[in-house]
């Protein structure tokens with residue numbers, strides 16, 4: 001096989017960890033004259049000039065000894081959001097996002113320093129080309145989760161001082177990236193260091209850039225509210241297993257999907273910020289004993305209310321019920337409806353109320369946390385049977401099979417006295433929760449990871465440390481790794497959780513061989529490599545000892561699946577309380 005070897009004029013470093021470097025070198029050696037942009041980057045046909053280009057301008061090869069990649073530019077941290085407004089205020093697609101950002105202007109604190117990046121944001125959901133009309137329905141009761149997350153991401157990145165390029169259409173996108181060029185930069189307006197998009201946006205980008213999207217592959221961060229599990233992500237696997245989803249099969253690294261809540265640890269938890277503007281004085285006033293005997297119902301659309309009369313009747317025995325639902329909805333006559341109102345007015349209602357009433361849908365929205373932050377208890381309806389893409393119309397086609405045991409699993413984990421799991425069809429159970437809520441003082445509660453400060457800390461560290469361009473990295477630090485075995489039928493997500501830890505997929509490559517396992521007192525008498533399942537590394541006990549199976553396809557590493565006759569070997573780590581995305585040694 002043909003190989004590029006070093007020559008008299010250029011000695012090359014080891015290419016371990018850069019599997020594509022050789023191929024790229026060979027291609028460039030033949031093709032560098034094909035596009036003048038390579039010469040404009042200093043390529044002159046010598047091996048060293050090509051190697052320098054491939055390591056410094058693109059990232060396929062390691063740095064030559066003695067060379068440094070462009071010096072980091074330092075970001076100038078912003079102390080307010082006003083610098084964002086010109087890019088947002090006159091664009092229809094960003095109208096809702098602009099309003100949210102403005103309404104939260106005062107709660108953002110100054111962020112920590114980091115290196116300055118050029119960041120392209122392409123929210124597919126707001127583009128006209130997506131035909132979703134989400135930017136119009138946002139003002140009339142439409143779903144807001146994605147817009148909430150985009151708003152808060154934009155604010156975070158701005159406060160951290162990065163340069164943002166906001167795209168709202170395919171023509172913006174093409175303009176920023178320059179579509180026809182083979183080599184990046186120069187021809188496009190910006191040299192993007194990171195590209196945030198969502199699944200629709202990602203599909204638009206792939207189509208617009210055709211083959212050259214691949215050079216941006218490792219820069220993508222894909223906002224994906226409910227998450228994409230590795231088997232749905234892996235195009236060939238999903239095809240073979242007939243896992244049908246219009247959103248899967250992107251074959252990115254699963255951690256490139258950024259979720260709304262910490263769903264599967266295979267993805268990255270991005271989150272959002274919960275609105276809360278509390279001085280100590282206000283917090284004191286917001287204690288539940290100073291409030292009206294009032295409940296606010298979580299439900300803006302008529303369909304959520306269907307069949308819930310008996311449940312609401314029980315609640316009405318204890319308190320007055322308010323709602324913010326479309327005026328045309330048929331609701332019990334005792335409900336005081338305010339119609340669709342602005343976010344700030346909803347907060348005012350929450351601050352007067354003692355209970356925020358879930359109707360079992362919508363699932364996993366931001367509103368439940370907003371209610372807790374404003375001092376309400378949340379009635380969280382149990383879902384039986386648990387709902388997933390296998391049995392629920394809402395999740396159908398979503399690229400995961402995560403099961404929800406209640407309307408809001410994240411809130412469920414917070415538990416009493418803030419969150420009360422109730423069976424809507426059992427009046428005794430609903431009454432049990434209500435009497436307990438009314439008989440105590442409940443303080444406003446907001447997990448750190450949903451504050452501005454928590455989001456700034458998390459996003460800043462993810463930007464600095466998370467790297468998908470240079471093979472398995474050194475973050476999170478290996479010192480955080482704790483190996484846990486998952487019994488038959490148990491996933492690593494579960495096994496780590498049972499040990500008070502979280503599964504960390506970035507550690508899979510480190511434990512995927514017999515040598516490193518022997519370091520963790522898990523000796524394998526026999527071993528093999530396989531890509532038949534998502535549960536590897538795992539072992540079975542045989543007559544001759546442990547038979548270990550290691551994962552041969554890194555895209556099939558997964559925290560979430562289990563096997564009935566194999567014991568999984570799980571990479572777990574600790575986490576900062578209320579900041580689950582980060583380990584203690586991560587910050």
Ligand SMILES: *[C@@H]1O[C@H](CO)[C@@H](O)[C@H](O)[C@H]1NC(C)=O
Nearest residue numbers: 006007008009010045046047
């Ligand atoms: C090394 O550089 C010299 C002078 O520039 C050149 O003549 C020679 O061909 C080069 N050697 C190789 C192997 O490229």
Ligand SMILES: *[C@@H]1O[C@H](CO)[C@@H](O)[C@H](O)[C@H]1NC(C)=O
Nearest residue numbers: 042043044045046048049052
């Ligand atoms: C080609 O580029 C390399 C690396 O930048 C440089 O060291 C070398 O002098 C250049 N050679 C020629 C002939 O321009």
Ligand SMILES: *[C@@H]1O[C@H](CO)[C@@H](O)[C@H](O)[C@H]1NC(C)=O
Nearest residue numbers: 076077078079080081082083
């Ligand atoms: C907001 O920040 C900009 C630039 O960082 C500054 O010029 C402006 O005075 C600030 N405005 C307020 C209200 O602090």
Ligand SMILES: *[C@@H]1O[C@H](CO)[C@@H](O)[C@H](O)[C@H]1NC(C)=O
Nearest residue numbers: 325326327328337338339340
């Ligand atoms: C809906 O009802 C509220 C309260 O009665 C009222 O203030 C609001 O104007 C109504 N909205 C519409 C669109 O009818």
Ligand SMILES: *[C@@H]1O[C@H](CO)[C@@H](O)[C@H](O)[C@H]1NC(C)=O
Nearest residue numbers: 423425426427428429430432
């Ligand atoms: C109803 O709820 C009560 C209190 O939580 C519980 O003891 C009872 O078993 C439930 N009844 C049914 C039929 O689930």
Ligand SMILES: *[C@@H]1O[C@H](CO)[C@@H](O)[C@H](O)[C@H]1NC(C)=O
Nearest residue numbers: 432434435436437438439440
């Ligand atoms: C209310 O709380 C008090 C003190 O914790 C307790 O003694 C009482 O039984 C409670 N009453 C109800 C109705 O739960």
Ligand SMILES: *[C@@H]1O[C@H](CO)[C@@H](O)[C@H](O)[C@H]1NC(C)=O
Nearest residue numbers: 510514515516517518519520
């Ligand atoms: C095993 O542990 C030793 C000492 O802690 C370390 O130096 C070595 O790199 C480890 N080996 C593997 C394969 O992880």
